[in-house]
Amino acid sequence: xxxxxxxxxxxxxxxxxxxxxxxxxxxxxxxxxxxxxxxxxxxxxxxxxxxxxxxxxxxxxxxxxxxxxxxxxxxxxxxxxxxxxxxxxxxxxxxxxxxxxxxxxxxxxxxxxxxxxxxxxxxxxxxxxxxxxxxxxxxxxxxxxxxxxxxxxxxxxxxxxxxxxxxxxxxxxxxxxxxxxxxxxxxxxxxxxxxxxxxxxxxxxxxxxxxxxxxxxxxxxxxxxxxxxxxxxxxxxxxxxxxxxxxxxxxxxxxxxxxxxxxxxxxxxxxxxxxxxxxxxxxxxxxxxxxxxxxxxxxxxxxxxxxxxxxxxxxxxxxxx
Numbered sequence: 001x002x003x004x005x006x007x008x009x010x011x012x013x014x015x016x017x018x019x020x021x022x023x024x025x026x027x028x029x030x031x032x033x034x035x036x037x038x039x040x041x042x043x044x045x046x047x048x049x050x051x052x053x054x055x056x057x058x059x060x061x062x063x064x065x066x067x068x069x070x071x072x073x074x075x076x077x078x079x080x081x082x083x084x085x086x087x088x089x090x091x092x093x094x095x096x097x098x099x100x101x102x103x104x105x106x107x108x109x110x111x112x113x114x115x116x117x118x119x120x121x122x123x124x125x126x127x128x129x130x131x132x133x134x135x136x137x138x139x140x141x142x143x144x145x146x147x148x149x150x151x152x153x154x155x156x157x158x159x160x161x162x163x164x165x166x167x168x169x170x171x172x173x174x175x176x177x178x179x180x181x182x183x184x185x186x187x188x189x190x191x192x193x194x195x196x197x198x199x200x201x202x203x204x205x206x207x208x209x210x211x212x213x214x215x216x217x218x219x220x221x222x223x224x225x226x227x228x229x230x231x232x233x234x235x236x237x238x239x240x241x242x243x244x245x246x247x248x249x250x251x252x253x254x255x256x257x258x259x260x261x262x263x264x265x266x267x268x269x270x271x272x273x274x275x276x277x278x279x280x281x282x283x284x285x286x287x288x289x290x291x292x293x294x295x296x297x298x299x300x301x302x303x304x305x306x307x308x309x310x311x312x313x314x315x316x317x318x319x320x321x
Contacts, residue, residue, distance in 0.1 A: 002136035005073035009051040011087025013113040026052035055087020060204040081107035081135030088112040099145035099156035103197040107140035130181040137186040152177040174268040198310040205230035218249025235297040240271035240281035
């Protein structure tokens with residue numbers, strides 16, 4: 001019989017309807033949530049009621065507290081896996097943070113729901129049950145952190161919330177899901193080839209995301225620098241382009257020692273030097289911008305922040321995998 005630690009943090013999966021017909025995220029305790037679900041009878045589940053917050057209340061500080069709670073549970077050799085319930089809006093960020101800061105081979109599974117426990121057709125019970133089955137499976141050992149949603153198993157690096165409300169709320173464009181849970185049976189079709197783990201030594205610094213669009217200038221880059229950002233992730237377009245009028249601010253930030261990563265707003269494909277003009281990936285690379293390969297801006301921000309806090313030297317090789 002497996003032993004799973006269920007760590008709850010709030011979100012829609014633990015929500016209740018308020019008097020005005022809206023939802024209060026994280027209103028249910030972990031034990032209340034677990035009691036609503038028909039959990040597998042052959043798996044022992046220990047509930048750890050960590051947070052009762054909305055998804056947008058998650059922060060690096062709380063992510064580190066969650067990581068510590070996971071590490072504490074994994075000190076028990078009888079624990080075969082971890083399930084974390086989480087709000088869906090920032091679930092992908094927390095999942096990737098845990099992925100690059102945890103090196104235990106046992107499964108760590110994140111899940112949530114698009115509908116509250118009281119709504120018709122809720123996905124609370126199936127997502128939670130499937131996550132526990134996944135965390136108890138030997139097939140998920142040494143895969144890294146995964147997200148289970150709507151019977152599918154996703155790698156933390158590439159999973160993304162793609163629909164605001166539909167039950168099929170998550171996808172991994174271009175890479176697909178790792179496997180499925182069907183009739184309580186876990187099946188895996190592919191696994192990540194590489195795992196990374198960074199040991200955080202210092203406080204996680206401020207890292208901002210700045211999106212490029214037609215007519216964008218250096219206003220937000222300058223503001224990020226003025227407000228103490230140690231890193232900036234640019235979400236460019238195509239192969240990694242920004243407007244020429246952003247370049248002066250980008251260069252000034254680099255000259256001040258701020259690490260800048262270039263990503264693309266495209267759903268698939270890598271940032272790559274393909275054009276030679278001011279603001280192109282080629283031009284920015286010559287100036288010291290690090291090209292972020294196929295990372296989306298949110299995952300690049302998480303990785304850059306963790307790497308800065310772990311005092312790792314940062315170059316393009318760290319965004320290869």
